[in-house]
Amino acid sequence: MAVRAHLLLQDALLALVLAAIGLGGTRGAAELQHTSVDALGFALVVAAAATLTLRRVWPLATLAGATGATSAYLLLGNPYGPVLISFAVAVFTVANRLPARRAAIASGVALLVLLLHSAVGRSPVGWAGLVPGSAWVAVPFAVGLVMRVTREANARARAEQAREYAYEERLRIAQEVHDVVGHGLAAINMQAEIALHLLPKRPEQAGEALSAISRTSKEALDELRATLAVVRRSDPSGVRAPTPGLARLGDLVDRMSATGVPVTVEVTGTPRDLPAAVDLAAYRLVQESLTNVLRHAGQASATVRVAHEPDRLTVTVTDTGRGAPAAPNAGGHGIRGMRERVTALGGVFEAGPAPAGGFRVQGSFPL
Numbered sequence: 001m002a003v004r005a006h007l008l009l010q011d012a013l014l015a016l017v018l019a020a021i022g023l024g025g026t027r028g029a030a031e032l033q034h035t036s037v038d039a040l041g042f043a044l045v046v047a048a049a050a051t052l053t054l055r056r057v058w059p060l061a062t063l064a065g066a067t068g069a070t071s072a073y074l075l076l077g078n079p080y081g082p083v084l085i086s087f088a089v090a091v092f093t094v095a096n097r098l099p100a101r102r103a104a105i106a107s108g109v110a111l112l113v114l115l116l117h118s119a120v121g122r123s124p125v126g127w128a129g130l131v132p133g134s135a136w137v138a139v140p141f142a143v144g145l146v147m148r149v150t151r152e153a154n155a156r157a158r159a160e161q162a163r164e165y166a167y168e169e170r171l172r173i174a175q176e177v178h179d180v181v182g183h184g185l186a187a188i189n190m191q192a193e194i195a196l197h198l199l200p201k202r203p204e205q206a207g208e209a210l211s212a213i214s215r216t217s218k219e220a221l222d223e224l225r226a227t228l229a230v231v232r233r234s235d236p237s238g239v240r241a242p243t244p245g246l247a248r249l250g251d252l253v254d255r256m257s258a259t260g261v262p263v264t265v266e267v268t269g270t271p272r273d274l275p276a277a278v279d280l281a282a283y284r285l286v287q288e289s290l291t292n293v294l295r296h297a298g299q300a301s302a303t304v305r306v307a308h309e310p311d312r313l314t315v316t317v318t319d320t321g322r323g324a325p326a327a328p329n330a331g332g333h334g335i336r337g338m339r340e341r342v343t344a345l346g347g348v349f350e351a352g353p354a355p356a357g358g359f360r361v362q363g364s365f366p367l
Contacts, residue, residue, distance in 0.1 A: 007057075008053065008054075011056060012053045021082050022081070022086065025082035026078075026082060029080060030078075030079050035078070035079050041073055044069045047069040048065075048083050051069065056093065056097065059098060064110075066089075067087065067090070070084065071114050074114070074117035075117045084136045088139070091110065091140040091144070092143060094144070095148065096144035096147055097144075104141075107141045110137060177224065195213070212258040246274070246306065247279075252286065253265055253304070256294065259294060261290070263301070263303070264301070266303065269307055270308055272308065284338070285341065286304055286317055288337065288338050292359075292361075293321060301319065301320050303319075312364055314363070315364075317360070319354075320357065320358045321359060335351050349362070
């Protein structure tokens with residue numbers, strides 16, 4: 001309601017300005033065209049401008065009123081003048097706010113009514129007024145229509161952009177959930193197998209494996225809650241787990257070591273604060289690579305190398321297993337997901353058999 005009142009006020013001010021211009025400009029037009037304007041003519045000038053007060057509420061009624069006042073003004077033999085500005089604004093409004101077909105029909109009828117003065121009125125220019133009279137309809141109609149089409153195209157583009165952003169956001173969240181759940185379940189599965197194997201003969205060691213399962217599941221659930229809180233855009237508890245990053249690499253290595261996969265970490269260069277997106281992507285690359293080692297490499301060890309360079313961060317994960325993961329891109333999200341994470345940040349991703357055997361994954365992130 002407040003917005004509508006604001007628009008009415010704007011249009012009322014426009015009508016007032018055009019009425020003032022019409023009263024002053026009509027006198028000058030009469031002198032230039034060697035004719036005169038009586039009180040009724042000035043009243044019609046004001047009436048044509050006054051109709052614009054409701055132009056955005058009732059555009060067709062505004063056009064009808066402006067057309068009637070302007071046509072009557074010209075039929076009485078008054079000179080061409082600022083009254084046509086109010087008429088042109090009414091045409092522009094119809095073209096700008098109504099569907100093209102309705103606007104064209106309404107503007108065409110308005111043009112025919114406007115040109116009556118050339119055939120039956122006392123216009124000083126007679127039939128010579130057809131061309132300028134038509135221009136006062138054609139030009140504002142074209143401008144209004146172009147602006148309307150442009151506005152609608154921009155609205156569609158914004159809506160499409162919003163849909164694309166929402167789709168990309170869903171893909172990003174899906175990738176996060178895949179990485180969190182996939183890694184957690186792979187680790188839990190391996191620890192459960194260890195517990196089952198040890199339970200008959202060494203139950204005390206099986207208890208350690210069960211403790212590792214409990215710890216791993218809790219960490220995975222905490223990280224999953226933090227990820228899903230992004231989808232909800234709010235966290236009622238007010239507590240969120242910290243965003244995963246290379247600072248938590250030690251916890252990740254401990255979880256993997258508990259499953260029986262020895263992991264060695266080598267860090268070169270001087271560690272520093274990383275952009276959040278790069279820090280998260282690097283962590284996820286290591287997490288997914290180690291999960292693939294657990295799933296596909298068999299009895300193997302892994303080495304994680306983190307190289308801090310002046311203008312980039314390079315993360316490499318190499319294992320001593322049986323080679324490439326089985327069908328890494330066939331319907332899965334592992335290798336493909338890592339590649340998308342790295343390239344989305346302008347980095348370079350490589351994955352394939354290592355020269356000395358096993359499998360090697362590397363992501364290089366520009367800083």
